[in-house]
Amino acid sequence: MEFVVKSGAAEKQKTACLVVGVHKKTLPDSATAIDSLTGGQLSIVLKQGDLDFKPGHSLILHSAGPFERLLLLSMGDSDVPLSDAQLKKLATNLASALQSVNAREATIAIEEIIVKDQSLRWVTRQLVEAIEYGFYQFNQFKNDTGKGQGVKNARGVKKIILLADRKNADEVKAGLTVGQAIGQGRNIARTLGNLPGNICHPTYLAEEAKNLAKLHTKLTTKVLNEKQMAELGMSSLLSVSAGSDQEARLICMEYKNGKRGAKPLVLLGKGITFDTGGISLKPGANMDEMKFDMCGAASVFGVMNAIIQLDLPINVIGMVAAAENMPSGRASRPGDIVTSMSGKTIEILNTDAEGRLVLCDALTYAERYKPEAVVDIATLTGACVVALGNHTSGLLSNNDELARELLDASNEAMDRAWQLPMGEEYNRQLDSNFADMANIGGPAAGTITAACFLARFAEAYPWAHLDIAGTAWLSGKEKGASGRPVPMLVQFLLNRVS
Numbered sequence: 001m002e003f004v005v006k007s008g009a010a011e012k013q014k015t016a017c018l019v020v021g022v023h024k025k026t027l028p029d030s031a032t033a034i035d036s037l038t039g040g041q042l043s044i045v046l047k048q049g050d051l052d053f054k055p056g057h058s059l060i061l062h063s064a065g066p067f068e069r070l071l072l073l074s075m076g077d078s079d080v081p082l083s084d085a086q087l088k089k090l091a092t093n094l095a096s097a098l099q100s101v102n103a104r105e106a107t108i109a110i111e112e113i114i115v116k117d118q119s120l121r122w123v124t125r126q127l128v129e130a131i132e133y134g135f136y137q138f139n140q141f142k143n144d145t146g147k148g149q150g151v152k153n154a155r156g157v158k159k160i161i162l163l164a165d166r167k168n169a170d171e172v173k174a175g176l177t178v179g180q181a182i183g184q185g186r187n188i189a190r191t192l193g194n195l196p197g198n199i200c201h202p203t204y205l206a207e208e209a210k211n212l213a214k215l216h217t218k219l220t221t222k223v224l225n226e227k228q229m230a231e232l233g234m235s236s237l238l239s240v241s242a243g244s245d246q247e248a249r250l251i252c253m254e255y256k257n258g259k260r261g262a263k264p265l266v267l268l269g270k271g272i273t274f275d276t277g278g279i280s281l282k283p284g285a286n287m288d289e290m291k292f293d294m295c296g297a298a299s300v301f302g303v304m305n306a307i308i309q310l311d312l313p314i315n316v317i318g319m320v321a322a323a324e325n326m327p328s329g330r331a332s333r334p335g336d337i338v339t340s341m342s343g344k345t346i347e348i349l350n351t352d353a354e355g356r357l358v359l360c361d362a363l364t365y366a367e368r369y370k371p372e373a374v375v376d377i378a379t380l381t382g383a384c385v386v387a388l389g390n391h392t393s394g395l396l397s398n399n400d401e402l403a404r405e406l407l408d409a410s411n412e413a414m415d416r417a418w419q420l421p422m423g424e425e426y427n428r429q430l431d432s433n434f435a436d437m438a439n440i441g442g443p444a445a446g447t448i449t450a451a452c453f454l455a456r457f458a459e460a461y462p463w464a465h466l467d468i469a470g471t472a473w474l475s476g477k478e479k480g481a482s483g484r485p486v487p488m489l490v491q492f493l494l495n496r497v498s
Contacts, residue, residue: 001135002159003128003180005173006107007166011037015161016103017060017069019094021112022046024053024077028112031072038065042072053077055086056093060101069103073113081116088414091127095134098157105159111168120168124175125182126414129487131160132183138194138480181309182413182490186483189302193295193473193481197274202241202249202322205271205297209251209320212301216308218257224250229361236340237361240354241323243278243331250362253304253318257311263372264315265496267304267489268362270355270378271297271322278325278351279333286475293355295472295481296377297322302486307493314497317369321358325351337435341365342457347435355380356453357439363457373402373462375492376454377485378469383446385470393417393485394467396451402462406492413487417466420448427452 010020010030020030027035027042035042041064045051051059057074064070073094075082082090090113098106108127115123135156164172192200192208206223213221226247229238234250241248251271258264272293276282282290297320304318332338336348338357341364346357355378366374384394393410395417397403403419410417426448429441437456441449451465471484 001131003162003176004159005162005164005169005176007164007169010034010107010109010163013107013163015067015105015107017071017101017106017157018067019071019073019106019108021073021075021109022051023075023079026079028079030109030112034065034070041065045072055082056090058093058097060097069101071097071101071106075113081114083116084118084414087113087115087118087123087126088130091130092134094127095131098131099135101157103157105161106157107161107163110162110172111164120164120171121175124162124172125179128176128179129183129186132180132187133483136187136190138191178310178494181306182487184309185302185306185490186486188305189295189298189483189486190481192298192301193292193483195291197291197324200291200294201246201273201324202271203247205273205294205320205322206249206251208301209253212253212304218255219304219308220254220256222252222254232365233339233341233343234361234365235338236346237321237323237358239332239336239338239348240272240278240325240357243328244324244326246273246324248323248358249320250365251320251322253300255304255307255316255318257313258315262315264317264369265493266317266319266366266369266371266374267300268319268321268359268366268374268376269297269300270294270359270376270380271320272355272358273322273324275325275352275354276327278331278354279327280350280352281327282352289473289475289479292473292481293379294322295379296468298481299377299468299484299486299489302483303489303493306486306490312493312497314493316493317366317371319362319366321362323358325354340457344437344456345435347432347438349438350440353440353450356450359454360457363454363463367460371461373399373464374458375406375464375466375489377466377489379472380467381447381450381469384467387420387447388418388470390470390474391416393471393488394447395419395464396422396448396467397462397464398422398455398458399462399464402464405495406464406466406488409492409495410485410488413491415485415488415491417485417488420451422448422452422455
C-alpha cells in the first residue's frame with residue numbers, strides 16, 4: 001500500500017474517495033464543512049438512520065457534491081474520544097471498507113479520529129497497521145486464469161492520503177513510518193507462517209535469512225548445520241530433527257546498529273516448520289495447521305525486517321531454531337535420554353513436546369552473545385490456548401523488570417500478553433527418575449512447566465518467554481497466520497531505544 005501525508009481542508013480535496021468521521025449527535029469540523037458544501041446532504045442521510053453509529057461502521061455516498069465518493073465513518077453517538085478497543089475495531093472495519101471501494105485512492109481526514117489518552121502519532125500508526133494487515137493477501141498458489149500464480153485483486157484502494165493540518169504533519173509522518181514498518185514486518189511473518197511445510201522448511205528459512213543479510217549492510221547472518229551443532233553438543237535440538245529428511249538449522253541474524261560494544265538483545269523463535277508430534281503422533285484432524293508451528297520464528301523475521309526499515313539504533317540478534325518433527329525409524333522414542341548443549345540430561349517422555357527441546361540448546365548458545373536480555377517466542381503449549389484463548393499471549397519470565405517492559409509494550413501496541421507465575425512447586429513436576437529432568441511436567445499447568453523447563457537453560461541472563469500458541473494463527477474460515485507478536489516486540493525495542 002502506498003501512503004502519502006498531505007495538508008489541506010477536507011472539503012477542498014479532489015479525491016476518488018474522501019473518508020470523514022461522523023458522530024450521531026454532532027458533526028466534526030470537516031463533516032460540518034462538507035455538509036454545508038452539499039446542501040445539508042450529510043445531515044439528511046444521518047437523520048434517515050442509514051448509518052449504524054457503532055464505532056467503525058461506514059456508509060458510502062456517491063456523487064455527494066464535488067466528491068466521487070464520500071465514506072462516512074461512524075465514531076459513536078457523541079464526540080467523546082474513542083477507546084483503544086474502539087479504535088482497533090474502527091481501523092479494522094475501515095480497512096475492510098476500503099477494499100471494496102472501486103477507486104485507486106482514498107483520502108482520510110485523520111486528525112478527527114481522536115482516541116482517549118493517545119496521540120495523533122499513535123492513532124496514525126494503528127490505522128496504518130490495520131490497513132496493511134487488512135489488504136494482505138496470500139494467493140501465490142492460486143491461479144488467475146490458469147496462466148500464472150497470484151490472483152490480482154482488481155478492486156480496492158491502492159493509495160492512501162492521510163490528511164492533516166500542516167502543524168501536525170510531522171506527527172502523522174512519524175506514526176506512518178512506524179505503522180508501515182510494523183505492518184509490513186507483520187505481513188512478512190504471516191507469509192512465512194502461511195507457506196506450506198514442503199516449501200518452508202529449515203533450509204528455506206536459512207536462505208531467507210541469508211537473503212535478508214544481502215540486502216542490508218547492518219545485518220549479517222550465520223547458519224549452523226547439523227554437523228556444527230553436533231560438534232557443539234546440541235543433542236537435544238538434533239533429537240527433534242532426527243526423524244526427518246530435512247536437516248535442522250540454527251539461524252543467527254546479527255543486526256548491529258547500536259553503540260559499539262553494547263550488549264545485544266536476543267530474540268529467539270521456535271521454528272518447527274512442520275510438527276507431526278513425532279512418535280507421539282498428533283491426531284490427523286487439523287494437522288495441516290502444524291505448518292504454523294514455526295510462527296515464533298516467523299515473528300523474528302518480521303521484527304528484523306521492521307527494525308531494519310526503521311533503522312533502529314540498537315544491537316539485536318534474531319535467532320531461529322529450525323527443525324521438522326517427523327516419525328521414522330530414526331526418530332526419538334518416548335523414554336529416550338539426550339544430553340543438551342548445557343550438559344543437562346533430558347528424558348523425552350513425549351516427542352510432541354519438541355519445541356522446548358530445540359529452544360533449550362539455542363538458549364545455551366545465546367550465552368556467547370553476552371546478551372542484555374533474551375526473549376523467546378514459541379507456539380509452545382496447547383495449555384496456553386486453554387488458559388488464555390486466542391486473544392492473549394502468555395508471558396513468563398525470570399526477571400520482573402523485563403516482564404513489565406514486555407507487558408507495557410503489549411498494551412501500547414494493542415498486542416496483548418498476560419504474565420503467568422513460575423515457582424519451585426511447578427519445577428518439581430519436571431522431576432525424572434532417570435535424567436536431570438523430563439521434557440514434560442504432566443497435564444497440570446502445562447504452559448508454566450514448559451517455561452520452567454526453558455528457564456533452566458536461561459540462568460545466565462534476564463529471560464522472558466512468550467507462548468503464542470493461541471495467538472499465532474487463526475483457524476476456520478479466516479485460517480492463516482496472524483503475524484503476532486511482531487507489534488509487541490517492535491514496540492518493546494522502540495521503548496528500549498527511547
